[in-house]
Amino acid sequence: xxxxxxxxxxxxxxxxxxxxxxxxxxxxxxxxxxxxxxxxxxxxxxxxxxxxxxxxxxxxxxxxxxxxxxxxxxxxxxxxxxxxxxxxxxxxxxxxxxxxxxxxxxxxxxxxxxxxxxxxxxxxxxxxxxxxxxxxxxxxxxxxxxxxxxxxxxxxxxxxxxxxxxxxxxxxxxxxxxxxxxxxxxxxxxxxxxxxxxxxxxxxxxxxxxxxxxxxxxxxxxxxxxxxxxxxxxxxxxxxxxxxxxxxxxxxxxxxxxxxxxxxxxxxxxxxxxxxxxxxxxxxxxxxxxxxxxxxxxxxxxxxxxxxxxxxxxxxxxxxxxxxxxxxxxxxxxxxxxxxxxxxxxxxxxxxxxxxxxxxxxxxxxxxxxxxxxxxxxxxxxxxxxxxxxxxx
Amino acid sequence: xxxxxxxxxxxxxxxxxxxxxxxxxxxxxxxxxxxxxxxxxxxxxxxxxxxxxxxxxxxxxxxxxxxxxxxxxxxxxxxxxxxxxxxxxxxxxxxxxxxxxxxxxxxxxxxxxxxxxxxxxxxxxxxxxxxxxxxxxxxxxxxxxxxxxxxxxxxxxxxxxxxxxxxxxxxxxxxxxxxxxxxxxxxxxxxxxxxxxxxxxxxxxxxxxxxxxxxxxxxxxxxxxxxxxxxxxxxxxxxxxxxxxxxxxxxxxxxxxxxxxxxxxxxxxxxxxxxxxxxxxxxxxxxxxxxxxxxxxxxxxxxxxx
Ligand SMILES: Cc1ncc(C[n+]2csc(CCOP(=O)(O)OP(=O)(O)O)c2C)c(N)n1
Ligand code: SF4
Numbered sequence: 001x002x003x004x005x006x007x008x009x010x011x012x013x014x015x016x017x018x019x020x021x022x023x024x025x026x027x028x029x030x031x032x033x034x035x036x037x038x039x040x041x042x043x044x045x046x047x048x049x050x051x052x053x054x055x056x057x058x059x060x061x062x063x064x065x066x067x068x069x070x071x072x073x074x075x076x077x078x079x080x081x082x083x084x085x086x087x088x089x090x091x092x093x094x095x096x097x098x099x100x101x102x103x104x105x106x107x108x109x110x111x112x113x114x115x116x117x118x119x120x121x122x123x124x125x126x127x128x129x130x131x132x133x134x135x136x137x138x139x140x141x142x143x144x145x146x147x148x149x150x151x152x153x154x155x156x157x158x159x160x161x162x163x164x165x166x167x168x169x170x171x172x173x174x175x176x177x178x179x180x181x182x183x184x185x186x187x188x189x190x191x192x193x194x195x196x197x198x199x200x201x202x203x204x205x206x207x208x209x210x211x212x213x214x215x216x217x218x219x220x221x222x223x224x225x226x227x228x229x230x231x232x233x234x235x236x237x238x239x240x241x242x243x244x245x246x247x248x249x250x251x252x253x254x255x256x257x258x259x260x261x262x263x264x265x266x267x268x269x270x271x272x273x274x275x276x277x278x279x280x281x282x283x284x285x286x287x288x289x290x291x292x293x294x295x296x297x298x299x300x301x302x303x304x305x306x307x308x309x310x311x312x313x314x315x316x317x318x319x320x321x322x323x324x325x326x327x328x329x330x331x332x333x334x335x336x337x338x339x340x341x342x343x344x345x346x347x348x349x350x351x352x353x354x355x356x357x358x359x360x361x362x363x364x365x366x367x368x369x370x371x372x373x374x375x376x377x378x379x380x381x382x383x384x385x386x387x388x389x390x391x392x393x
Numbered sequence: 394x395x396x397x398x399x400x401x402x403x404x405x406x407x408x409x410x411x412x413x414x415x416x417x418x419x420x421x422x423x424x425x426x427x428x429x430x431x432x433x434x435x436x437x438x439x440x441x442x443x444x445x446x447x448x449x450x451x452x453x454x455x456x457x458x459x460x461x462x463x464x465x466x467x468x469x470x471x472x473x474x475x476x477x478x479x480x481x482x483x484x485x486x487x488x489x490x491x492x493x494x495x496x497x498x499x500x501x502x503x504x505x506x507x508x509x510x511x512x513x514x515x516x517x518x519x520x521x522x523x524x525x526x527x528x529x530x531x532x533x534x535x536x537x538x539x540x541x542x543x544x545x546x547x548x549x550x551x552x553x554x555x556x557x558x559x560x561x562x563x564x565x566x567x568x569x570x571x572x573x574x575x576x577x578x579x580x581x582x583x584x585x586x587x588x589x590x591x592x593x594x595x596x597x598x599x600x601x602x603x604x605x606x607x608x609x610x611x612x613x614x615x616x617x618x619x620x621x622x623x624x625x626x627x628x629x630x631x632x633x634x635x636x637x638x639x640x641x642x643x644x645x646x647x648x649x650x651x652x653x654x655x656x657x658x659x660x661x662x663x664x665x666x667x668x669x670x671x672x673x674x675x676x677x678x679x680x681x682x683x684x685x686x687x688x689x690x691x692x693x694x695x696x697x698x699x
Contacts, residue, residue: 023480026473050483052476056469057512064466064509068437068473071460074480076473090463200458200474201487203433210461211448 002181009140009172012179013079013105013165014039016147018049019187022103023074023194026054026065030084031117032169033107037079059084063091063102070100071209073199075151077102081169082109082123089127095162096131097225098209101154102162104132105147108270108321109169110357118358119169121269122322124298125331131225133163133232134299136269140177142296143167145249148182151191152239158231160197168271170358182247190246229300236297253302255294256309258284262291264373265310265347267336268319269295272354272361276319279366290370295332303339310340313347314377317369319389321355329386348376354389365389394591400428404456411454412446416619418609418626419443419525421583423496426523426605429593433457434492437471439501440464442532442611443525465505467495468513468522475518492597493520499540500530503566514573514602521596521603524566527611535614539564542634543685544678546666547614557675558666562685570604571640577603579639579648584626588637588648595641608635616665628660633690638697645696654690657683 007015014036017025025044027037044053054069056062062078070076080088085106095102110116111123124134135150137143143165150163167173182190198207213221237252244250257277259265268276273294283290293309293316295302310316318337320330327334333351340346352369355361369389376382395403406427413420419442427434435458438444444461447454462470471493481487495513497506502524510522529547530536537550540563546552550559571578577599579592589607596603608626612619629635630649634657637649658679661667670678 023484024473024476026476050480052480052483054472054476055516056472057508057515061466061469061472061509061512064462064469065473065476067462068460068470068475069477069480070473072435072474072477074477076477091466094462200435200460201478201481201491203435203458203489203491206456206458208448208453208455208459211450211453212445213450217450 002183002186005179005181006176007140007179008035008174008176009143009167010036010107010174011039012140012144013147013167014043015181016144017077018043019182019184020075020148020151020191021049022051022077024052024054024066024069024076025078026056026062026069027078027080028056028059028062028084030059030081032109032173033079033081033084033105035173036105036107059087060091063088063095066102067091067095067098067100070095070102071098071199072201073196075194077104079105079107081107082111085123085127086111092127092130092132094210099160099225099228100162101160103147103150103154104162104164105143106164106166107169107173108166116357117169119171120321120356120358124164124166125322127164128299128331131161131229132299133161133229133236133297135163135165135297136295137165137167137172138271138273138294140167140172140175141179141249143172144179144181145243145247145251148187148190149239149243149251153232153236155194156235159228159235161228161232166270171271180247186246190243232300233297233302251296253297254305254309255296257292257294259291259293259309261289263289263314264316264370264377265291265293265313266317266319266366266369267293267295267332269298269321269332272319272321275361275363276366279363279370282363283367283370288370298332301335301339306336306339307343310336310347311343311345315348315350315373317350317352317373319369320351320353323353323356348382350376350382350384351386352389353386359390361390394594400590403428406434406455406457407447408454408456412449413442414613414619416612416622417442418527418583418611418622421622422523422525422589422607422609425583425586425589426593429590430492430597432490432492434494435459435474437462437467437474437495439467439497439506440532441498441501443496443498445532464501466509467497467501467506468510471495471520472513472516472518475520495520495522497522497524498531499524499526499528500538503539503564511573514570514575514604517601519601521605524606525609526606527609527614528563529611529614531611531614540566543682544667544670544675546669552669557669557678567606574643575602575604576600576642577639579604580606580635581637582608582626582630582635584623584630585637585649592639592648595639614666617663621663625660625663628655628663631655632657632660632686634660634686636690636693638693647693647697647699650699657686
């Protein structure tokens with residue numbers, strides 16, 4: 001076992017990056033992620049890692065350089081938030097299409113406009129169809145743990161896809177926590193050496209990356225990409241299990257909190273899950289049969305696990321920290337509702353949009369979501385599918 | 394510099410069988426440049442004619458490791474490749490010397506890719522950037538770029554009753570790049586092949602970023618016969634529209650001085666894209682063109698201390 005350290009989420013991720021010691025990191029500052037690459041830059045300048053740190057002139061170039069470096073054949077990382085991720089968007093798709101196991105930490109932040117530096121999930125959700133695996137973290141400990149697992153998931157021969165590890169901006173990225181770290185050697189052995197496939201630097205075997213791909217092959221290439229991401233849940237679970245054996249902290253696609261005998265549940269991502277666990281505990285003390293479904297892996301969407309977890313319930317409130325304008329509810333809600341469509345029994349389901357632009361969410365808000373769920377369960381029908389928490393109306 | 398005999402013995406790095414148009418200036422420039430590399434080369438390529446026509450899946454005309462990422466990021470992409478090379482070299486995982494090169498059209502270099510290029514130059518990666526300059530966006534069907542000369546017809550600077558083609562002069566990218574203070578900057582043309590290969594060799598041997606702006610006519614867009622490519626380039630050089638020079642560690646040198654400076658008209662009249670300039674009401678544009686070229690030429694001569 002490694003040291004127990006006091007770190008915020010950015011520091012925890014930077015520390016994981018130090019232990020991983022990637023070949024290349026290319027990044028550009030943006031609040032609330034900046035602190036992470038600043039700390040990593042210190043490791044570079046102190047000679048504690050031998051990473052080539054490419055201080056690019058924009059996020060677009062950060063992802064572009066990551067693609068070049070990963071195609072050249074090594075471990076590559078970056079970090080960003082909100083507008084930075086939006087500026088990368090074009091290349092985010094290309095990274096996944098080339099099957100490059102790049103790791104990117106996203107400190108979640110509201111996507112302008114108006115400009116706002118605080119947490120919501122609109123940035124990551126905007127990239128949800130790009131072909132990346134997306135792992136959400138509940139706290140700094142999980143952000144640290146996820147970074148290390150991400151390397152092993154991304155590089156698995158059956159996956160070979162980039163992975164986004166998120167943490168809620170400021171709420172996790174800037175709040176000091178107690179972190180259990182692993183030893184450097186434990187991390188090194190866990191991730192193992194990197195085996196590049198078809199690296200550009202293998203000059204004896206020249207390869208062409210990113211050709212023109214027309215209607216005669218493009219579709220098949222997309223199909224194989226779909227297969228890769230469909231292979232990943234098993235690998236994510238396997239890596240989560242192995243990580244558990246090493247650290248005592250086990251990870252799956254989802255986490256069920258007091259859900260097995262519950263009648264009502266909320267579903268959430270990220271730091272809100274911590275608040276929701278407290279709320280569940282408080283309501284359990286009052287004798288309410290409530291639970292939480294935390295989604296750790298949003299892409300690929302763990303539909304079977306979610307159906308299994310939610311189908312027996314009476315009512316479910318899905319919390320979305322982002323909006324899908326003009327859609328029927330937030331991204332998490334839409335997916336869950338769709339997943340449940342074929343379930344033999346299905347709960348009544350509602351959507352609560354909350355926390356946009358960093359608006360705090362309190363246990364009282366989550367309690368309100370549970371109360372609504374209870375009311376709906378009693379009535380046997382949902383009148384208002386989409387509602388808000390913590391909004392002045 | 395190797396002899397022509399030695400050059401032709403070097404492996405073909407851009408092989409025959411690509412689908413660029415007959416007479417296209419781009420592959421001539423690319424093959425000459427790659428022939429000048431005495432060590433292995435890895436290339437990145439911006440979106441554009443050169444990229445789409447050489448890599449139609451499942452074929453590739455590239456006999457070297459090659460990557461196309463997107464339109465505006467050939468420089469950032471190769472800087473990532475080069476950074477990985479440095480990481481591996483530092484760790485003793487690779488010993489070989491390798492050259493890194495990025496190819497971009499004028500659109501991917503003068504316009505949308507300028508930021509990525511500037512960033513990579515400023516960071517000092519060891520790579521050669523080649524702009525194959527066909528003076529318009531050809532891959533999307535001949536739209537004006539900031540490298541398109543004054544008066545030229547393109548599909549977004551069409552010739553009409555009110556507007557006689559492009560109304561602005563091209564920006565001077567070679568000078569913009571030179572302002573980064575990188576060790577080697579050059580302007581070249583495939584017509585002067587020895588000049589081009591010498592510059593390419595120097596660029597490959599540069600310890601730091603190097604840049605070559607190479608004129609590469611597009612007969613489809615410029616409207617001349619495919620067989621006239623090389624002559625056309627030579628005329629651009631001899632009319633001093635495309636002077637051949639280099640800037641080595643800040644020092645300017647004219648690498649070719651035309652025996653007799655020809656009037657720009659001689660070049661303009663070879664191409665359909667300038668046809669309208671020869672009607673009486675547009676005559677003044679040719680004069681303007683000449684005036685601009687003269688001014689720029691004089692400035693350059695001074696810088697080269699000629
Ligand atoms: C972000 C983006 N914008 C626009 C395009 C469309 N596009 C592809 S190639 C091209 C023009 C290429 O022109 P240039 O760089 O001069 O190369 P050429 O085709 O002339 O060789 C354009 C506009 C694109 N691929 N990506
Ligand atoms: S359109 Fe022009 S630039 Fe493109 S391949 Fe043909 S000649 Fe070359």
